[in-house]
Amino acid sequence: MRVLVVGSGAREHALVLALAQDPQVTALACAPGNAGTAAVAEQHGLDVQDGAAVVALARDWTADLVVIGPEIPLVAGVADAVRAAGFACFGPGAEAARIEGSKAFAKDVMAAAGVPTASSLIVDSPADLDAALAGFTPPYVVKDDGLAAGKGVVVSEDLELARAHAMHLLDDGHPVLLESYLDGPEASLFCLVDGTTVVPLVPAQDFKRVGDGDAGPNTGGMGAYAPLPWAGETLVDELVAAVVQPVADEMARRGTPFTGLLYAGLALTSNGPAVIEFNCRFGDPETQVVLALLRTPLAALLNATAVGTLAEHPPLEWADGAAVTVVVAAEGYPGTPRLGDVISGSDAPGVLHAGTRRREDGAVVSTGGRVLSVVGTGTDLAAARADAYRRLEGVHLTGSHHRTDIGLRAEKGEVTVPGR
Structure with missing residues (x-):
């Protein structure tokens, strides 16, 4: 092939x-x-x-x-x-990809499918913003209704900060989605969908905030780990039944069946799972850890999804243990990143490239905000974390930064699902 x-x-x-x-x-x-x-x-x-x-x-x-x-x-x-x-x-x-391209469209699909999600309101005029914000309580969740590479979201207790972000989006001509805040740990569930059949992959958790302890602004993702030691054996099946299959069925009912990778970003709240967002493709950085654990040959699996024979594909096989990825970001990210710096150690095993290019002299230089993803694996989450950070020690990029706590709370047993 x-x-x-x-x-x-x-x-x-x-x-x-x-x-x-x-x-x-x-x-x-x-x-x-x-x-x-x-x-x-x-x-x-x-x-x-x-x-x-x-x-x-x-x-x-x-x-x-x-x-x-x-x-x-x-x-x-x-x-x-x-x-x-x-x-x-x-x-x-394109019609099915609107599940990510328009948050308003995704909300409409979820409402029709009976899938739990945050209550929300679309605002498309600055004149309506203050009245709309008054209908929500902190923490305020303000999102760009369209694509924003993971950086169009502000979650803040500060009303003025939330308002300023919303005004910035509106001034740029982008409708704003206001949402109620969802408590509980977050999880990313990737599912292969060929229109009707849904096959879940192992769940992961990513880290959107730029700094340790979830400090600072949102990014495209600063790291991830899989699987989730705190999730329980039945969680994935429950999420497929309550969230992913109903959405796939609703999209097929509308005549726009989804074919590809349907990514559910979820909050496992005290009232049960609720959808934060849907994406229409493999997520980054979760893909780096999920595929590190997959043992089923990938080409036939993706092809079966593409041609509609996913139901006939054998059950997926997974490696034991865990995987962790840590993103190395350029100086300035998630704002304007510093570009063009030489990277050393980028050709080592476990180092995946994002914003890079190789110059004519053979040197690898940075070309984007998220520059590399360093992946470690191990018999459990602690071993995978240790492996990832050990590999990271061999990578150098002037001015770069990364989080030091990817998967740490889960390793310590500090992540729990309310009510489970």
Whole structure:
């Protein structure tokens, strides 16, 4: 099988590494890729939002399967173009990708499917903002209704901070979603969906805040671990039955079936699970830990999802133990990052690339805010954490920063689900 992966982040590096281990994969390409994917797959320059360009590359390269990693091309309808050209494609079409592209759309789907989520209100005019905020109590949750790479959310006890963020979004022409706050630990559940069949992967937990102890602003994700030692053996099945399957069924009922990776971001509250958000693709950095534990060959699994035969696929196989990833971010991130610095240690095992490129002199330099994801594995969470941070010691990027507490509370047994 010839597999073309579209994207350039650590998620795509993780996908490429997993696909490279699949004996069915005879050729592998990543477009546009990064300095890490270049060591594993053919690289091709590509505008990932240009459906015609993706189709042309798939045709020229004679791809058997196209895997679209990022949300932006999915929301733009690139998967529709690829499928219309006759290629098997892993990723939802534009209508189904609205589950991430529009939070208002996602809320409507959840309401129709009877899926619990935070109460919410859309505000599209500054004149309505103060009255709308008065209907909520702290902590205030203010979100960009559209795509924001994980950084369009403010959760704060400070009304003025919440208001300022909402005004900033409105001034930029973005509708604002106000939500009630959901308590309890958060979990990320990835599910493969081929329109009707739902197959869950192991759950993970990511860390959105930039600093230790969940301090500072939201980011695209500063680290993750899997599985969840505090979740209980039945939690995944319960979440599929209460959340993911009803949403998949509702989208199929609407005539826009979801095909690809449906990501449920959940709060496990004192009143039961509730959805924080849905994403229409593999999440980053959770993909790095989930795929580190997957032992089922990935290409056939993604292909079965793409062509609608997921129900016939054998049960998934997983490694014992745990995985942890720690994101190395450039100086300035999640604001304007410092770029162009040389990175040492980036070619070591367990180091996945995101914002990188290799110069003509062979040096790897930073090109984005989240630069690397360092992955460790072990027999349990403590061992996986130790492995990840040991690997991190060999990586150097001037001015970079990372969290030192990824998975620490779970390792100490300090994470619990209310009522379980």
